[in-house]
Amino acid sequence: MLVAENLIKTFPGVRALDGATLRVSPGSVHALLGENGAGKSTLVKVLTGVYQPDGGRITLDGDDLRLTGPMDAQAAGIGVVHQERNLIPAFSVAENISLHHLPHRRGVVDRARMRAEARRCLGLLEVELDPDAPVATLSPAQGQLVEIAKALSLENRVLLLDEPTASLTGDEADHLYAVVRRLRDSGRAVVLVSHKLEEVFAVADTLTVLRDGRSVASGEALAGFSQSRVVDLMVGRAYEQVELARREVNAEAVPALRLADVATAHGHRDVSLEVRPGEILGLYGLVGAGRSELAKAILGLGRITAGTVEVHGKPARIATVGEALRRYRLGYVTEDRKDEGLFLDQQVTRNIAVTVWRRLARLGLVPDRAERRLALDFVGKLDIRISTPRQVAGQLSGGNQQKVSLAKWLAADCDILIVDEPTVGIDVRTKAAFHELIAGLAADGLALLLISSDLPETVALADRIAVMSDLRIAGVLDNDHDYPRMSRQIIRMIHAETHAEAA
Amino acid sequence: MSVATEEGRTESAETVRKPPRIPWWANPRVGLVILLILLIALFTALRPAFLDTKLTLVPLQSDISVYLVVGLAQLMVLSLGHMNMAVGRMAAMSAFVMGLVHDQLGAGLVVSLLLGLIAGGLLGALAGLIISRTGVNSFVVTLAMDFALVGLITILYTSVTDGVAFPTLPAGMDALRFDTFADYCLGDVCGPRIPLVVPFAVAAALLVGLLFRFSRLGREMLMTGANIKAAELSGIPTKNRIVQAHALSGLIAGLAGFLLAANNGAFSASIGGEFLLPSFLAPVLGGTLLAGGAVSVLGTVLGATLTQVIYKGLNLLQFQLDQLQLYIGLVLLAALSLDRARHVIAERRGAKL
């Protein structure tokens, strides 16, 4: 029995875990549920030794566990299949499964034993895969099965699956859950982290619900819960949220951004959307539905193969982000602020002013004072907490980093903004401030396309909500801000879509 | 590039630790200045001739000028996190064009210089173009280019000249070689004993400093080096910046070739043959990393000065050229390790505060 009690983990500016508790018994499937940012990933990383907790204790069968690194967790028999693939693409299936302890004779790999082990582990899962196939040639679903096989090879007693079906089709997911049941029946404990409630209810025995880093349910039998009860537990705060000022959108206005029957090289088909000035159009969908890719295609970072994009009623051909910015005043706040949004080693002022150097420059030179004034202006407006303007962006907390990432587009004077997952990994208070900020931008007349996987956020902010599923728009809803009603409608829409797909 | 850094990045992406302010003594530039002073004192104590103006200081300044400009050429692409392995050969091609324009067309100093620099810039731009269009590693592209140019240069010199060097020099090159400002007097007031090539290097350093510190172009190059995805998503034309940085690298390499030709008194095929190592030494000693996104022009000046002081000093102490290498390498390793140690100590101290 794996027990984690009152775990605490803080990052600069965020308390990711604030008394999380988890109890998992052998021979059961345990669901770990929670909204985006509730602390699920952090909990998984603490349990697998990637992070060290600041407080609380973890015990396995009553013995205290001190996990100082991933190896400790493995030694204790706790395995994990992460969302991001951790296989070596050039290596074969068999080799990846045995990589921890390659069977060898005097340093030479014993391939026969390696293959046998791979067959044994794959056999436990009743999966047919060629042990000699390079992992690079496998589908994401097959890769996932290889990772599970790898965990089995390590004789793990506890297996954590982090969003295992995020990139799988319906059939593949069904197969995976059959595997999960088999693992349970063999006496192992499986912890399942998932967004997809329907799937969870079909397979899990017990559950833990995290909200803002705290357990609001831990270890109870799933049988005592209805789906809507679980949703209420997860999103409890949706009702506490500050009421945002109502805005009036002129429905007659020419759309600032309009997509008509757009198809992309990424695989989007028949995407039609309209965002009017002063309006927030929510683009909701599950991870992998293709929302960020659509945004990038609009910006010229992906190829649009059919349909038209119009900006303020005129057809727009956007080839580069620079062009989107200068000719169409269209900006994109990326979801991946660390890799795509910020220059972590550069000063905050430069991070904000990077989009406007062209405008500030005199004879090609950027006057420091003008840059600083402009940057500090936005530091003040967005309440970005910095100790000195020369501070580098990497030293800021997540929320402040996100504000810097947004500030650079506001500085550029955009009138259409695509904001992608603006509050992922941000603590609750900053999140609320961010929501007010975004609503304020719309009130100032900006057209906003809000991409979010955070349902309460979408319902709280958007004027209309477009639901994206599987690279298509499943429907567009007028938002009446009645959360229980809207959320049910949206979730039903997504499910109808995936079911239609499976049928 | 190394496994270690990649891993470090994955870790730091998760938890953004607050790096403490680095104290002044952990600044590599300060260490270089102290080292410079110590070395000059040491050489002077061992050989008082080290401070002899005519014998040592004047040629030393000329050498520093050349290798400073060489370092700046490399610095241009280090800003992107790239390398220019063909820096010496771009200098040689550029010098060839200068010699050719003068020899065949009878052009004067300024025209030859300008056309040579343009040739260097074009070569750099070609490298940048290949890198930005194909996405192939800059190391590979410039290495291949270096190979190709080594051959081409000798062939060109053989077909146009006696095979080694151009027989004539534009008017004024001799003055650049032998004169110092002390040779030019206004009434009784004469200039200091600074060779005429020095202002070229100083101007180059100032311009490069200005470029990275104040200009939009330079800043956008640094941003491209810091995070190319974020730069692209901020509307920076990253491909153009890559081409431009490489073009400037080639152009500055051309200037280095010109200064060396002036010092040697000939546009010869051997120009640039010894540029590669010093081109990295000066910026790296000065604290510029290979990762891109940050450069130090002042550090490059100090790095070039330090290397040339060591060369000159050991030369005076009658060390053989190849033995010099040993000490230069040791100094580089020691400087880098100390730099690393300083950082670690500074971080630990900061963490305790």
Place this chain on the structure above:
Amino acid sequence: MTRFLRTPDFTLAAIALLGFVVLAFATSGNLLSAGTLGAFFRFLAVPVVIGLSQMVVLAVGQMNLSVGALTGFCAMAAAWLMLEAGLPAPVAVLAALALGLGVGLINGLLVVFTRINGFIVTLATMTIIQGLRYGVNGPDTFQGYSAGLRAFGRASVLGLPVVFLCALVVAGLVGWFFARTVAGRRLLASGGSPFAARLSGISNDRSLVVAHGLSGLLAGVAAVITVAASGSVNASIGDDLLLPSFAAPIIGGVALAGGMVSVTGTVLAAFLVRLVDVMQAQFGINPRWIDLIIGAVVLGAVLLGTVRQRLHDRGSTA
């Protein structure tokens, strides 16, 4: 089979074979005469080994700029041990190998402990080794050492020089190391996906040290071959090896990013470069054309690889 026909190795092999046949005809069979053919392969041995020496560090995403200088240093050390210290040839050979391994390990340890980029570390050690190489005997040449070793350098089996066969054996061992041994697989895992490797309990630091050590050892092998085959050595040995050491693996299709090796590709690329070399000697072309051609070939190989990748990507997304 068709998959094999499309591999870069096959393309290289076809080009190499074609080049060899064309050259044989163009020299009216002179290339195939015992003397020429022997020389062809004898001077192929060092480029093969030095290319492998660079390849093993590329496998972990590192570079080793000191391979050339180290080869020279080990060669000078071996000659010194035989002539000045009077040691028998086998001892000197072992000492040269040990020296190469030791210096390589130092490179690796420096990279791991200082966390400084491997390019810079080996740039520094390269200059140091150049100084040491010169320090062994100044500008003078060592010659007239062990007759047995020199005979070994000139010996042939079935018309192929023994030193070349040695190089092939070394190549086979390196290929076997990466394909079959636990240490080799770990090295490739570290180079390809350091994070995934670490999660699998592999020490990336150890992989770096092993790769640099192996690179040094191979430089030592190249040194021994040089000492045996050339009959005399001086402090300039290794100066012209650095760029070819990169050329062979890069033409052979090894990526700088790490995680993969191609022993066959590296050997074939070294063969191609040697072919160009011989062509120059046979036709009395200005030797400088060689560099031009090799440069163009490297660039061409890289561009071809990119195009191939793009076509592949496009094919798979469509």
